[in-house]
Amino acid sequence: MRYTKFRFKNFKGIDDLEISLTGDVTTLVGLNESGKTTILEAIFCFSYGSENMDAINPGLESLRDPEQWIPISQRANFNEPILISATVSLDKADKASLKAHMKREHSLTLTDVPDEITIKEQYKFSNSRSDGASRVWDLTIQGLKGQQRNTRKYGAGSDEWQGAVAHLKQALPRIWYFPNFLFELPERFVLTGLDSLDDEERDRSTFYRAIFEQVLGEQANDANLATHVVDRLDSKERADKRSLEAVLLGMSRSITNTIFDGWNRIFGRAPIAQEVQIQADLENSAAYLELQIKGPDGYYDLSERSLGFRWFFMFLLMTSFSGTRTGKEEQRPLFLLDEPASNLHSSAQAELLKSFETLTERCSLVYTTHSHHLINLRWLDSAYVVKNEALGSLAFDEYFNAQVGAKTSISAAPYRRFVNDNPTQTSYFQPVLDLLDYRPSNLEPIPHAVLVEGKSDFYLLRYAHEVLGVGDRCPAIVPGTGAGTLAPAIGLYIGWAKPFILLLDGDKAGREQLERYQSLFEPALAGRHALLPELCGDETAIEAESLLSEVDRRMIVEHVFPDESTRPSAKKAVSQGVMELYASNDKVELEPSTVERLERLFDSLQQMLDEQSKQAPNSDPS
Structure with a gap:
């Protein structure tokens, strides 16, 4: 299952916008303040799909507050609905899974399963205060039971329809939003005894436990921290201790290979750090995991490494191990990256772009940029140019003279359509021109x-x-x-x-x-x-x-x-x-x-x- 389209109405500076995810990678190009980040936020606010990432980025909690979505120009008295709509496509495996579920749980043989499903979330407001929400699934369920010969449709009030929605809801790809990768990996996180922790530490430990469950899952699909780490920590048997050492060694190698192989691809050289080491222990009867970075002169916490190393470490850790396993089911998550690696030098950005091709083997990706080092010509067919009417149709040297107080109105047009409709507004797609290293005159004919x-x-x-x-x-x-x-x-x-x-x-x-x-x-x-x-x-x-x-x-x-x-x-x-x-x-x-x-x-x-x-x-x- 994958997301193929999103639509938003009245979300912050967006009046009415639709964006199609036609490829594995969708690039959002535009000026600063054009609204690229707003589009990522709107996608992330699709509640059925968004991954709870408050534990590592507390600022995301307020982002999901519907009252924060009210357009600035209407905050005084807003009474319109805000719409967030997502369309997902179902492949053969998704359809087979739904059919098997309905047969097993409801004795219903589905006679037709749609190729796409649209889910609409509408948030109501009265006098700028949230006034409830409704969620509508554009889904028709029909099939046969027992000896029935005629197909029957099951409406939204039926147990069958509700069962199908519940199954599909669990199968929706998770949406991971990364405004940046400069959040901290804790020196240790607790595996048991979470009830004794404060809310913040408990949420953070729970989040990272899920990441390391997937690290462990790289070694064996049925491996889990409870059985293969916690139980062995409690055991007095020598065989269990040796098995635990093997598990921790395997996890350490998995992260080491992922992080440092990725670093070598991106920078063409090995980092000063040489190895990731994961240890497990008990403290006050609570099990915990601890991660350290081994360098030539000792062990370090991640927080002691350089800003660039921390950025790439967390980027590779999160994108390599996040969101792919939910029990026995495989998902293809959607990653949202806002101006990735914008603070790093051009060669690192160019190599990061290459790494996206590997990343898309296991996920879909939407990212924003105004750097030509992060533009891939092969992905222009699925790229969008984002424009804010408040900035006007300006040349680049007029950018800082944009109208103050102009109404924000964010739009996004497919790259090819925007270039054909607005050939003189090169400031909006300047990164692509920079990539081409080409400066044609606005009057230069470019025939078919x-x-x-x-x-x-x-x-x-x-x-x-x-x-x-x-x-x-x-x-x-x-x-x-x-x-x-x-x-x-x-x-x-x-x-x-x-x-x-x-x-x-x-x-x-x-x-x-x-x-x-x-x-x-x-x-x-x-x-x-x-x-x-x-x-x-x-x-x-x-x-x-x-x-x-x-x-x-x-x-x-x-x-x-x-x-x-x-x-x-x-x-x-x-x-x-x-x-x-x-x-x-x-x-x-x-x-x-x-x-x-x-x-x-x-x-x-x-x-x-x-x-x-x-x-x-x-x-x-x-």
Whole structure:
């Protein structure tokens, strides 16, 4: 089960906003004060999903107070409802689990399980005071019992419907919100005797116990702290003591490998600290765990290490072991990261971005940033540009002159739509431009284009269309200097959200480079690439010259180079001949088979560009 969409109304500075989580990673880009953090807070305030993290970040407790969500401009007398809505998708395993639960608990054979469920939480207010909340599940339950032949629907008041909701509620992915990772890991946390602790220490111990349950679970799915640590601490048997030592050693190694392997990936070097050591002991009959960092000259508490080390330690600990196990069920949690690593240097940010790819193997991720070091072009299709109307449509140098007292109104538009609708408001997506290291003029035309391998492709296609009149329309052709040279151009077109097609030859080099570009730019490249034989409908036409029939190739060479003694080599003669025909506007008659291939190619290219244009409403085809 995973979240696919959120919608918010009247939440702080949000009037009405919908955000779709179409990929594993959703990036929120925008200026300071644009509202990126507000969107993360709104997601976290979906009560069914949010993980209670007050123990490590007490400030989050007040965030869940509905009266804190009232828009500032309406605090004097607010009487409107606030809406937080989440849509989740169910995969085959989710559906099978629900069917099994309903059969086991309610003797009901479900005949239909929806692909998506929307849950709406509405909070009422009267005179700026909270006045209750309602929660509505858009869920239809229908099935058969016993010898029934006709399917029956079960409404919200039935035990069956309530049972289905209770099961789904437990299966909802947890939402973890990390405004930062600078909270402290306690020197020790208690495993037993929690009732004797004050509320704050009890909550903190409970929270970290859950984290270390999952650390232990990395060694064996059925392992738990109560049986494999606490009971063995109480035991006098030597075998139990040795087993306990093995468990603690395994947990220490698990965290050591996770933290320091991650550190090495991010920084390219080993940290001064060398090892994490976990110990367990009893004090006043209460069991506790203690974590220390081993360095070259002794043991340290985490609080004694540098700010950067503490940030990464907690980031890797939380994201590697949080939220994945609930009993025997596997979950895919949603992590919300607000300006991660904003206080660290650029190379660390760039390597952190790479680590996100590994992180998404086990979770979904929404993060905010205004650093180009934390932008991945491959994720632009699922990125949003966040804008606050109070800041206006300003250039970057006008940012600090924004209107004081203007009404906050936060919006979020898919990156490609925002760039097409607001091409001059580059300050809002400046991090992407910084990543591209490109500063085009606001007046510079960026047509829909076909990126081709080289000048041979360019001149043949331009000659066929412009001089011979083949094809109703021909997009702009942008040549590279070889199949492997098009990455910068691909990056620019992705960054500017302009429709384009990567057209490569069907030979070995073209196919290999296509795989490379896919590894660099997918999913942003999906639907924007093709091999020449696929579009012209002739599997033998693997390169531009082979679009021409053998007769046409010979005819062009003889027409341009009548003197055989001055004629270039065969392949070069064809490409050079086409170039000279184009430059001189000299028409020759091509065979019908050649014209058919070219027309089919032009039609296919235009269809692909038209399909992309449907997703870019203000993009004018050239």
